Amino acid sequence: MNTSIKIFCLLVALTLSLQTSAQQKIEKEYRIKASMVPKQAVDFIQECFPDTKVKWYKEEGNSTYFLEAKLRFGGYLYSIKFNTDGTLLDTEYIISFNQIPDQARLKIENHLKERFTSFSIKKVQVQWLADETTTKKLIDKVKVSDLKFTTNFEIEVRGKHQSQVEFYEFLFSSKGELLKEYTIIQRNPNNLIF
Template sequence: MKPFLKYLILFLTYFAFASNSYAQEIGEKFEKEEKIKQEEFPKPALELIKPILKKGKRTRYFKDFDKDTYFFEVKTIYKDEKISIKFHKDGSLLDIEILKEIEELPEEIQKHIQEYFQPNYKKYKLNRIQIQYNREEEYEDGELEIDDDEEYIEEFLEMDLEDLIIKYEIEAEVVDEENERGYFEFLFGAKGKVEQINKIIKRADDNVLY
């Protein structure tokens, strides 16, 4: 096979793979939020976050719908921070997030976020930014060890960042090179690299923030 033809095939194969990978990276997020009473919230979940609820202000309870499933969520102001705690429908803990402004993020993360949006979109507006605190996952003797809900909450309350995985969730309105406008949720890793992109399909007008 001639070198030119060989490289052409390799290039086309790479291009097809890259295009397909990009298409797979864009998911969908159906967003609908319904306010509920505390009595409708899973009792084990309320018991788990009792230390937060005791000191929380303007606490609200929600059921979040996403395609064929739903989650429970608490939003409150705890130690002057606007936090949200999300649970699976069985009451097990999913994640904890704190609402922030872009200026409150580490400078290096701000830089990486700007370096991502500026070349990829003609225009963009960062509507909502949250620091996401995820439970630690590590391998012990070849087996995956994951902190249980109690350990996870304790590490968050103590702000034990060595045992928490930090990510940055950003909801943004963007305009691409074809002047198409869209709403997306971007998840950035601890070092500022994009890990996940979801197109927001439906945004409830009556979503309550804090």
């Protein structure tokens, strides 16, 4: 096979892999009352964040539903996600991009520079995947070396690729390795804007 055919096949393969790796993410969330949330989730939030004002949301994804508690605690904005049965899924809190450890931040930055001709970071969150007991210790900042949990970074980006500008959500490991990429589908407003 000659070189030009090999290069063409490689470009087609790369294009297809980029298209399949970037899934679409459609999110819609709306406020709900605490009385609509399973007791298990409400109790967990009250135990971890006593005397803290909590706003509850129901989040609809592509084909999933979640419950989410949003609150401010210890100088951070937290978002704690539960299944509809009250089972803890993940805990996230907002940080600045510069708070990501240097080595991971550089890998993430390099990935974004390769992916886009220009980009701006809109939001960065630390994501913990852990059971309830471990999550409570993480929130309380207990330094225990044998805790079993996963830390990821969820990053929302406004990126320009060629001439197209879109919003994306990336999930990177604690080492800066890309785990997931979504194109965020913006909801159309219900009202006409003139």
